[in-house]
Amino acid sequence: GAIGKWDLGASPPYHPLQRGFDEFYGFLGGSRQHEPATRDMGPYNTMLRGRTPVKETDWSSDAYSKEAVAFVARHKDKPFFLYVSFTAPHWPMQAQAEDLALFADVPDLHRRTFLAMMSGLDRGVGRILDAVREHALEESTLIIFLSDNGGPTGPPRAAPDAPFAYGQ
Numbered sequence: 001g002a003i004g005k006w007d008l009g010a011s012p013p014y015h016p017l018q019r020g021f022d023e024f025y026g027f028l029g030g031s032r033q034h035e036p037a038t039r040d041m042g043p044y045n046t047m048l049r050g051r052t053p054v055k056e057t058d059w060s061s062d063a064y065s066k067e068a069v070a071f072v073a074r075h076k077d078k079p080f081f082l083y084v085s086f087t088a089p090h091w092p093m094q095a096q097a098e099d100l101a102l103f104a105d106v107p108d109l110h111r112r113t114f115l116a117m118m119s120g121l122d123r124g125v126g127r128i129l130d131a132v133r134e135h136a137l138e139e140s141t142l143i144i145f146l147s148d149n150g151g152p153t154g155p156p157r158a159a160p161d162a163p164f165a166y167g168q
Contacts (some may be wrong), residue, residue, distance in 0.1 A: 001071045002062045003027065004085035017050060022085075025049050025067045031087060032086040034060040034094040034117070059096055061088050061117075065124030069131040086124060089117035096120060109159075 001023040002016040009015075010028040017024055025048070032045040038058050047063075049057045056063050070085045073083075074133070087094040102119055129151030132141050 001075075001080070001082045002085070003067045003071070003083070003085050004060075006031070006085070015051065025062070026085070031090055031092070032060070032093055034088055034120075035096075059120060061086055061120040061124040065127040068128045069126075072131040072135060072137070073129070076137060084128065086121050088121045089114050093117065114146070143148065 003024075006016055006026055006028045007026075007030040008019070012018065015024075015028070016026075027045050027047055027113045029045045036059065037047070037055060038113045046053045048054065064084055064086055068082060071080075071082055093110070093113045095106040095113050099111060099116035099119045101110070105114045106115060129143070132138055143149065
């Protein structure tokens, strides 16, 4: 299974289902908003289940971890490979209010948003690890965690509701 950011080609021959994956939930492009979709993201950033567009109602890290937990539950009785590519922390810099509140003491809004996005990512990874434990797969599962350091973050915002600009 492949969940999250694909970014390895959006034309039909490069779709995850054509590249060895049996299940796919995510998008084909390189980045998309983290908050639930409020606008059309275009063909490379539309969320897909397989090849079918879906409207995601959760924040990205929560959506990917929810899908991963369900995948583990469906495949717990046989060997599986699951690739989960979270998009946080990556531009656009967006975080849930609850996660931002955890870092209210950080004066720099840009840093606070980055930390809040990391908190959402950590929560999602924790949910996946909990699912592995819940199904007694911990002793027979290899988990590899990698990071690309988050990609560009853009210049700082003047206020929490100001848009981020692509840049740095």
